[in-house]
Amino acid sequence: MTQIKTEIHGLLPEIILLRRQLHQNPELSLEEYQTADCIEAHLDALSIPHRRVAPTGVVADLIVNPDYPTTAIRAEIDALPIADEKAVPYASRTPGVSHACGHDGITALTLGLARLLSAHRDALSTNIRFLFEPAEETGRGARLLIDGGALESPKPDQLIIFHFANSEPFGMEIQQEASTATVAGLKIEVTGSSGHWAESSLGNSAVSAAASLLCDIEGLNTTAVTQKPFIIGFGTISGGVKSNVIPDTCAMEGTLRAFTESDFDLLFSAIRRMAERTEKRTGTQIRVSLSHRTPAVINDPRLIQKGCAAGRAVFGSRCVVSSSPFLVGDNAGWYFKDIPGLRIVFFAAQDTAPNYPIHHPRFDFNEGIFGPALEMLYGMLLSF
Structure with missing residues (x-):
């Protein structure tokens, strides 16, 4: 050599x-x-x-x-x-x-x-x-x-x-x-109804629903039982147009990463269930999607x-x-x-x-x- x-x-x-x-x-x-x-x-x-x-x-x-x-x-x-x-x-x-x-x-x-x-x-x-x-x-x-x-x-x-x-x-x-890891982009889109905060009962805040869901999902990082380590993290959150207007849309984007396909699927299913519960609790509509999933x-x-x-x-x-x-x-x-x-x-x-x-x-x-x-x-x- x-x-x-x-x-x-x-x-x-x-x-x-x-x-x-x-x-x-x-x-x-x-x-x-x-x-x-x-x-x-x-x-x-x-x-x-x-x-x-x-x-x-x-x-x-x-x-x-x-x-x-x-x-x-x-x-x-x-x-x-x-x-x-x-x-x-x-x-x-x-x-x-x-x-x-x-x-x-x-x-x-x-x-x-x-x-x-x-x-x-x-x-x-x-x-x-x-x-x-x-x-x-x-x-x-x-x-x-x-x-x-x-x-x-x-x-x-x-x-x-x-x-x-x-x-x-x-x-x-x-x-x-x-x-x-198995990695994918994670996107959550929340739709509520707009209005004036002075009459909050007439609107439905998408930002509030998103914040509640975000806290629930973040909790999975410490409570979920998986075979291998994983992480769920959000890098962006965007919603609303003005401070006194009830926001009718909010979007969050992040990442879901797990070492096994089974852990990944388990976590994504848990996120979807949390979104469904948040929908029922807040009266909003929530869409959860993945992008560019790689093994x-x-x-x-x-x-x-x-x-x-x-x-x-x-x-x-x-x-x-x-x-x-x-x-x-x-x-x-x-x-x-x-x-x-x-x-x-x-x-x-x-x-x-x-x-x-x-x-x-x-x-x-x-x-x-x-x-x-x-x-x-x-x-x-x-x-x-």
Whole structure:
């Protein structure tokens, strides 16, 4: 592996430069046209065939031997509607948009991996399918790629996905069971009747009904009995037009997250029952709906073993298998329902700068992780 380490070291300036170019030019979900063009240009330089899907996703195949199994590698490419507040030379040039979830780094590292694998295809016993996924942040990208045939001709035998986190020094983590939660957007719309507060008996406040229901639902976070941890949280509430007018509408939007499908369904049923009771008690009409439900990512036991072996060869004791739950969502769960997969988290805390979490306007990570992460992924792919 000494030669490979030398080659990886030589690739790092290119990977870092590409990551910073992507960071400076972020594009929102389903608007990633320049990003897709950039990806295709790098694939063309490597003579790796590719095609567009949906319409900003890119699927590429590195064929070593048609008789070999196929390993898919997913890389998200979209950015977030979050202003970049970092004081760095590579800060976003697009107002109100930034790569605050590390997708720029994932894309750059995946293209670096493509270059390394292309140069050493004779060492591989697996074909590689690269899935450059758009619109992951909206929960739509995986379904768009699947509907576009990304898991067909041939169907991949396994899938690897990875993310960057800056909460710890260089290392990696693999979850023993569920790596992400079953997640959906939760929306509650309340309809009452308007009037003047001086004659409150003639109206029916949608805001009051929503507030009562909100308190009931929040109580589930401490009273519901489930198999695994979960969270129900609301991020927005909106209703009414004027302080002295009884509001006839109110809407609340939030998230429902659980590690098992059965827990998720149990909680959603409880929310619906609470809404029905609130309707009867307040005389309002209440509509409860879910959006963009994505299944949990459940790591495959065989791939956990292979990932750990490759990880410990690079990170030593800093490669950890964890059973600690983390209620993040990833629409990659749709892939994992169809093929065995592994989700890896690479830790890359910055040495001096504050480490802000993902989706923060100042999120960043230590680019020094690219070398060991590339070595780990290459080592794992050699094991297939």
